[in-house]
Structure formats: C-alpha cells, structure tokens
Amino acid sequence: TTNRTFTMIKPDAVAEGNSGAIIQMIEEAGFRIVAVKKALLTKERAGQFYAVHSERPFYNDLCAYMSSGAIIPMILEKDNAVADFRKLIGATNPAQAEEGTIRKRFAKSIEANAIHGSDSDDNAKIEGDFFFAGIEQF
Ligand code: CMP
DSSP: OOSEEEEEEOHHHHHTTOHHHHHHHHHHTTOEEEEEOOBOOOHHHHHHHTGGGTTSTTHHHHHHHHTSSOBEEEEEEOTTHHHHHHHHHOOSSGGGOOTTSHHHHHOOSSSSOSEEEOSSHHHHHHHHHHHOOGGGOO
16 A cells, blocks of 8 residues: 555636635645646546546536646645545535535535545556656655
C-alpha cells in the first residue's frame, strides 16, 4: 500500500470560489499537498480520465461537465491516504454525505459533487500520473 491519493476539485467548486476552503479542509485533515495545479480538460481528455465509466449511462454528461470549467488536480500524502480521503469527501451523492464532509458542504448534485477521490492505490497512481510528471511528484 502507498500513502498517496489523487484528487481534483471539480468545475462547480472552482467556479464558485470554494477551492480555498476545500484545500483548507484537506490540510486540516492532515494531508500534505505533493503536487497541485489548475487545468482545463477537453471532453476527450475527461473521457480518458473516466474511461473506467465509459459504459455507464452518466458517462457522456460526466465528460461534458468535467470539461465545462477549470479543475484543480492534486496528489496528496498521508497515512492510509486513499481510505481517509474518501472518508473526508463523503458519499458520491451529496444527499447521502455525512455532516462535516467536503461533499456535504460543497456538492450540488451527484454529478457536480465538488471533488474526486481515487478509489484504490492503483488508481491513485494512474490518476496522479495522468496530470503530473514524475519530477512534479515530490
Ligand atoms: P467521482 O468520484 O469523480 O467518480 C465518477 C463520477 O461520476 C462521480 O464522482 C460523479 O461526479 C459522476 N456521476 C454522475 N452521475 C453518477 C451516478 N449516478 N453514480 C455515480 N457517479 C455519478
């Protein structure tokens, strides 16, 4: 197991000016920012990132949404990073997200849900490498 995960603050949260508050919650929860930048995905690049969901009914909308505005991808470090970060962000559907989670506070809908978190160590590595070169991951 590794101690890193990957996240991105999604277009709804960036556009509404919530990225600072979200990063503050992430740092206060004990995560160190390994890498961070602002980026704008094309629909095609969003489709590559979410290729694992390509057969799902929400895939097309998801790719359009994720390319609709700037995102802030980050690699984060902490003991038990993947699981602890998923706990911090809360359920995919904000209606089911617990009090005190990032999605409870900032997500608008199951699609515009403010933030992404990798679901496994393997995907954290794949997703981090999608956005950041090796020399940016320190
Ligand atoms: P994320 O954790 O980034 O992984 C896949 C994304 O698809 C999810 O967050 C949501 O933004 C989006 N999505 C849209 N509709 C659904 C749905 N019905 N179930 C799960 N994810 C969905």
